[in-house]
Amino acid sequence: MKPKKLLSIPVLAVFIVMGFVYYNTVFVFLEDWVGLHSSVGSLNSLIFSLLAFFSLYSFLFCVLTDPGCVPSNYVPDEEGQCSPEEIHKNLRRCDKCYAYKPPRSHHCRVCKSCILKMDHHCIWVNNCVGYRNHKAFLLLVLYGALGSTYSTVIFVSSTLQKDWASQSGSLKGFYIACGVLMVGLCMSLITLLAWHIYLVTHNMTTIEYYEGLRTAWLARKSGQSYRHLYDVGAYRNITLILGQNMLKWLCPVSVSHLKDGTDFPTTRDSSS
Ligand SMILES: [Zn+2]
Numbered sequence: 001m002k003p004k005k006l007l008s009i010p011v012l013a014v015f016i017v018m019g020f021v022y023y024n025t026v027f028v029f030l031e032d033w034v035g036l037h038s039s040v041g042s043l044n045s046l047i048f049s050l051l052a053f054f055s056l057y058s059f060l061f062c063v064l065t066d067p068g069c070v071p072s073n074y075v076p077d078e079e080g081q082c083s084p085e086e087i088h089k090n091l092r093r094c095d096k097c098y099a100y101k102p103p104r105s106h107h108c109r110v111c112k113s114c115i116l117k118m119d120h121h122c123i124w125v126n127n128c129v130g131y132r133n134h135k136a137f138l139l140l141v142l143y144g145a146l147g148s149t150y151s152t153v154i155f156v157s158s159t160l161q162k163d164w165a166s167q168s169g170s171l172k173g174f175y176i177a178c179g180v181l182m183v184g185l186c187m188s189l190i191t192l193l194a195w196h197i198y199l200v201t202h203n204m205t206t207i208e209y210y211e212g213l214r215t216a217w218l219a220r221k222s223g224q225s226y227r228h229l230y231d232v233g234a235y236r237n238i239t240l241i242l243g244q245n246m247l248k249w250l251c252p253v254s255v256s257h258l259k260d261g262t263d264f265p266t267t268r269d270s271s272s
């Protein structure tokens with residue numbers, strides 16, 4: 001846990017946006033649309049509050065959790081390697097940390113250390129997204145996309161039933177600004193969610209996706225098919241990140257399935 005990670009402008013901006021969207025969705029748009037004391041209003045408020053709570057919970061876990069540093073005593077296991085290329089690849093050393101880098105780890109210039117199964121450094125969580133907080137990051141994007149879509153539906157419903165002829169110009173301006181914010185947030189998070197669903201089902205990090213583009217192109221050029229080394233099947237790929245127990249998939253802090261993050265199943269293990 002690193003509480004000082006919370007002290008960053010983008011992290012504070014996320015808190016402000018979350019608070020703004022939550023307050024306006026429940027106490028302005030929902031109240032305006034059906035009234036908070038009606039049964040429909042209470043039910044919508046409860047569902048939206050749960051989504052907001054889980055978004056915040058995932059966000060805090062993602063910001064405060066160590067993404068996974070390489071153990072100081074890490075030494076590559078050469079016995080399990082199949083080919084000279086694999087031995088060479090796994091004997092990578094970080095020229096900044098002066099230590100071996102496990103497969104899938106990368107050096108983050110912002111965090112100034114090597115991060116296990118690094119996906120990317122995210123300024124919005126002021127942290128790297130790596131082996132230990134990848135699940136929380138995915139759930140943050142999922143709950144954020146669901147919450148912002150829900151909020152946009154409530155906003156549009158409230159807007160459509162309003163008698164705009166009798167409203168002031170400033171209120172119209174406020175609704176237009178909220179509409180731009182809601183639709184922008186919603187579209188961004190849905191796009192991000194779709195992108196990460198693609199990566200998770202192929203067991204790829206963002207870095208590996210870009211690294212793999214050239215390898216895939218070279219393979220295609222020589223008439224071969226390319227498959228990502230860690231893509232061991234969509235369902236297994238998902239369980240490697242979210243865990244074996246489906247009931248715990250949606251809980252950001254349920255990470256007991258994680259190991260030391262230095263060794264990963266590969267397509268070679270599956271085919272052997
Ligand atoms: Zn390093």
Ligand SMILES: [Zn+2]
Pocket residue numbers: 108109110111112120121122127128129
């Ligand atoms: Zn980082």
